[in-house]
Amino acid sequence: MxxxxxxxxxxxxxxxxxxxxxxxxxxxxxxxxxxxxxxxxxxxxxxxxxxxxxxxxxxxxxxxxxxxxxxxxxxxxxxxxxxxxxxxxxxxxxxxxxxxxxxxxxxxxxxxxxxxxxxxxxxxxxxxxxxxxxxxxxxxxxxxxxxxxxxxxxxxxxxxxxxxxxxxxxxxxxxxxxxxxxxxxxxxxxxxxxxxxxxxxxxxxxxxxxxxxxxDGLLILTDADAVYENWGTPQQRAIREATPDELAPFAKADGSMGPKVAAVNGYVQRRGKPAWIGSLARIDDTLAGQAGTCIRL
Missing domain, CATH: 3.40.1160.10 (Acetylglutamate kinase-like)
Structure with missing residues (x-):
């Protein structure tokens, strides 16, 4: 297991x-x-x-x-x-x-x-x-x-x-x-x-x-259902899968999503195992790649 x-x-x-x-x-x-x-x-x-x-x-x-x-x-x-x-x-x-x-x-x-x-x-x-x-x-x-x-x-x-x-x-x-x-x-x-x-x-x-x-994995549950690019604009889009390098621009110490991205990026880079950021309501979908954001090398 x-x-x-x-x-x-x-x-x-x-x-x-x-x-x-x-x-x-x-x-x-x-x-x-x-x-x-x-x-x-x-x-x-x-x-x-x-x-x-x-x-x-x-x-x-x-x-x-x-x-x-x-x-x-x-x-x-x-x-x-x-x-x-x-x-x-x-x-x-x-x-x-x-x-x-x-x-x-x-x-x-x-x-x-x-x-x-x-x-x-x-x-x-x-x-x-x-x-x-x-x-x-x-x-x-x-x-x-x-x-x-x-x-x-x-x-x-x-x-x-x-x-x-x-x-x-x-x-x-x-x-x-x-x-x-x-x-x-x-x-x-x-x-x-x-x-x-x-x-x-x-x-x-x-x-x-x-x-x-x-x-074998790290799952961070939060209010947001994923990490989004162009958040708050008509062009906003959920990022379903990304590498730590691709997600690095979101790792800002801004008190919201930044610390979560920094945490998962560090884990994935050092251990080479996957991590996820998603909402409590969609845990199963997040782990299945149908919701949330998966971070892997």
């Missing part, structure tokens, strides 16, 4: 603008579960999920209690891994004929000299009206940037270097478990093991996981 790493986009957990309630997240997870369960019957499956809205909410809740100093981001990432991993495992485990589902708290090493620490770009937390920028920055000491028509907090997002728990993940996959791991991009730790104030991009973390465990 082949091994597949799936990166589950935030839309599978929370729609933009939705309240960050447990009920909303469970409802969105319910819509993702049938497709993931089908994959689990065909592949040794590792699932990586995002945590941008959730870790941002935890940070806000953290600031509301003044009796203790706020917890650092690495601890909040670990909390969000446990929360989301538990919710996914609860729902996946109810599907008929499912293999065992195991959530692994995952640490990922980063370089404390990564330039991302000097130039935060990773969006976390809820969206705000743009006119609140000065208020939010003054109140919380955050850095804020535009995310489309909204405003969101940004934090450092260093490149992932090594997944500490990859031997345990490989062992669980070989024993037939569905493994939920590297959630929210993994808990960022420096070379000496100390936690760092950052949130790693989950697509880059999924690509690194696919490399370290020698997976």
């Amino acid at each position: 082949k091994t597949l790493v799936v990166a589950l986009g935030g839309n599978a957990l929370l729609q933009r603008g939705e309240a960050l309630t447990v009920e909303n997240q469970y409802r969105n997870i319910e819509s993702a579960v049938p497709a993931l369960a089908r994959l689990a019957r065909q592949y040794r499956l590792a699932i990586v999920h995002g945590n941008g809205p959730q870790v941002g909410l935890l940070a806000l809740q953290n600031l509301a209690w003044k009796e203790v100093a706020p917890y650092p981001l690495d601890v909040l990432v670990a909390e969000s891994q446990g929360m989301i991993g538990y919710m996914l495992a609860q729902r996946l485990g109810r599907e008929p004929d499912m293999p065992p589902v195991t959530t692994v708290l995952t640490r990922i090493q980063v370089d404390r000299n990564d330039p991302a620490f000097r130039s935060p770009e990773k969006f976390i937390g809820p969206v705000y009206a743009p006119e609140r920028q000065d208020e939010l920055e003054a109140t919380y000491g955050w850095q804020m940037k535009r995310d489309g028509k909204y405003l969101r907090r940004v934090v450092p997002s260093p490149m992932p270097k090594r997944i500490e728990e990859s031997p345990a993940i490989e062992l669980l996959l070989k024993e037939g478990h569905v493994v939920i791991c590297s959630g929210g991009g993994g808990v960022p730790v420096a070379q000496g093991g100390e936690g760092t104030e950052a949130v790693i991009d989950k697509d880059l973390a999924a690509a690194l996981l696919a490399e370290q465990i020698n997976a």
